[in-house]
Amino acid sequence: MHDLPPGDWLWRALLDGTQAGVAVLDTELRYLYVNPALAAMNGVAPAEHIGRTIAEVVPAVDAREDVLRQVLADGRCREVVSSGQTRAESPHARRYWHGSYSRLADGDGRVRGLGGIVLEVTEDRAGQRELERARERLLLLDAAAVRIGSTLEMEQTCQELCDLLVEVIADVATVEVLSLSGDGHRPAPAGMLRLRRAAMAARPALWEQVLQFGGPGEYVDYQRTAAIPRCLETGRPVVSNHGSDASLSRSAPNPERLAAYRAAGFHSTMVVPLSARGGQIGTVSLVRAGASGEFTDDDASVARALADRAAISLDNARRYSREHGIAVELQRALLAAPGTPHPRVDVATHYLPAGATDLVGGDWFDTLALPGGLTLLAMGDVMGHGVEAAVEMSQYRSMLRVVAGEHGGVPGEGTPDRILRRLDVLLTAAGTERPGTCLIGLADPVRGCAWFANAGHLPPAVIGTDGRVDLLPVPPGPPLGADLCGAYETVYVPWPPGHTLLLYTDGLVERRTEDIDTSLERLAALRLPNTGPLEALLGRLVHLLTPTAAEDDVALLVARAQPHP
Incomplete structure (x- = not known):
């Protein structure tokens, strides 16, 4: 048939x-x-x-x-x-x-x-495979959104990227970042490009072999023909699969690494740029070794997508680190030189910024000798964080010194509240964008007393000779600069010899999980040594009340009158 x-x-x-x-x-x-x-x-x-x-x-x-x-x-x-x-x-x-x-x-x-x-059904299967690959990429990007950029620490973000890449498409992954100006690194030799290895991950069997090429934190010099400089120059991935000895020598940081690469079984490499908002951050290098297959176009697409996702987080971290450093230095510089108190008043101060993942706030303090033997004691907290808050804090301090010099030279009831009212008027007229709290006291060591007024701040305290901490009943008025036409009240406070006045910001006592009254009760329950140096007293106070990683900035000021001659 x-x-x-x-x-x-x-x-x-x-x-x-x-x-x-x-x-x-x-x-x-x-x-x-x-x-x-x-x-x-x-x-x-x-x-x-x-x-x-x-x-x-x-x-x-x-x-x-x-x-x-x-x-x-x-x-x-x-x-x-x-x-x-x-x-x-x-x-x-x-x-x-x-x-x-x-x-x-x-x-x-x-x-x-x-x-x-x-x-x-070839076309149908190809379409199905493409859909599956697209779905896998979406799932991978979802995972990257959760796992990459969990903090504002550059090194941790780089490590999160490397760990994910080794899980999905590489045997070895490293991140190299361009050095920022002023980071103190030595210049690269002529004709070489120096980058810092920020993170590295590898399959366990390759870890020891990979470490010989430099670990995280080390600087690596690259010849200009190497894959990383070429990737930075073009802004595109550079892929080399099963390259010859000659091509591998050109792509490596230096030709001397060829033998070590071959011994480790490296056969395919891919370098992907890290860039965000028009600026270069560095590169991601991926390696396959042994029986692993070569890199495909799909691998390059996945690596580029993950690198782009990480680059945004890295750029945010880099910008944050720069602003955080400026803000910390500015705030330290401004707080490093408080005014000079009256000669018969001993004053000690302490500033503790929050953890590295938080921008510094607007906490500030000041002291100033006034006519008539009085000493101005001030503690404040400007709303917000960062450079702007630190600059605004400087304006608060400057205005307070001017107003206190005009109105604070006469001891007696009523003076501190007049200072706060005048300061509030000036700040509102200047159009300040950041209201702030402020507690001021006029301390008189000769008469053994002080006068306090409060603009939205936590109450002062006095530490007796027996170490007891008593919170002083100074009612808070409205914050400064809030355009509320605040009414403030001056409170007379006895200040016997040997007693220490304590002013502080909320970072010392406040906890996000509890009511502020509970936090203040914790302070009042302390028993503190009050006979030695004031610096030791501050150290003990910080040790007892401040966690290892403070939730907010902490500013402290203590004052004790010297004994009468």
Whole structure:
């Protein structure tokens, strides 16, 4: 049976016109008939199929002949997915077909062979794989959004990126960052580019071998032909798969590393730029070794997406580090030189910035000797954080000195509240954008007393000779600079010899998980040594009340009158 009966024109028209491949095989799985569509799929003329097996016609196709023999044996129809490459031209490296096979028997019930209908599904599978890859990339980016940039620490963000890359597409991953001006590193030799290795990750089996090339924190010099300088110059990934010794020598930081790379089994590398907001940050280097496959275009897309995600976090961290450093130095400089108190008043101060992940705030203090033997004691907290808050804090201090010099020279009830009212008017008129709290006291060591007024600040305290801490009832008025036309009240406070006045900001006592009254009760419950140096008293106070990582800045001021001659 080499063909269908010539008179059966209906079946011939149907089979020859369909786009599905149709075949009839005998019991030895040799072709008895193929339609034009199947012949085109195989790239072999219909006549050349007849009498030959599938393996003889298209030897590069896995036709699942074991399944076809099962159909012959039990008569159950089966669906088969086969794959490979036929003799027909195709843009796909591997093609896929879906076939449906059933057993054929004659009128006497004798098994004569198989009938099969075959459809090519290569494009469908390629589309499905692309969808799966897209889904995987989305899941990976979701993971990156959670795992990369969890803090504003550059090194930790770089390490998070390296760890994720080693999990998904690399055997080794490193991040190299460009040095910032003024970071104190030595210049690179002529013709070389120096970067700092910020982070590194590797599969456990490769870790010791990778460490010989430099660990996190070390500076690495790169020849200009190396992959990293080329990546920075072009702004595009640089990929090298199974490169020759010559190309690997050119791409390495220096040619001397070739032997060590080969010994470690490195065979493929990829360098991806780290850039954000138009500025370069550094590069991400990925390595594959041993039996790992070479890098693909998909790998480059994934690495670039993760690097772009991390670069935003790194740029934020870099900007934060720069502003944090400026703010800290500015605030330290402003607080390092408080005014000079009256000679008969001993004063000690302490400033403790919050943890490295928080911008410094607007905490400030000051002392100033006034006419009539009085000493101004001031403690304040400007709203906000960062450079702007530190600059605003300086304005508060400067205005207070001017106002106190004009109004604070006469001891007696009422003076501190007049100072706060005048200061509030000036700050409001100047259009300050940051209200602030302020507690001021006029201390008189000769009369053994002090007068306090409060603009929204926590109350002062006095530490007795027995170490007891008593909070002073100084009612708080509105904050300064809030345009509330504040009414403030002056409170007289006895200040016996040996007693110490304490002014502080909320960072000393306040906790986010508790009511402020509870925090103040903790301060009042302390028993502090009050006979030694004031610096020792401050150290004890900070040790007892401030956690290892303070939630907010802490500013302290203590004052004790010297004994009468």
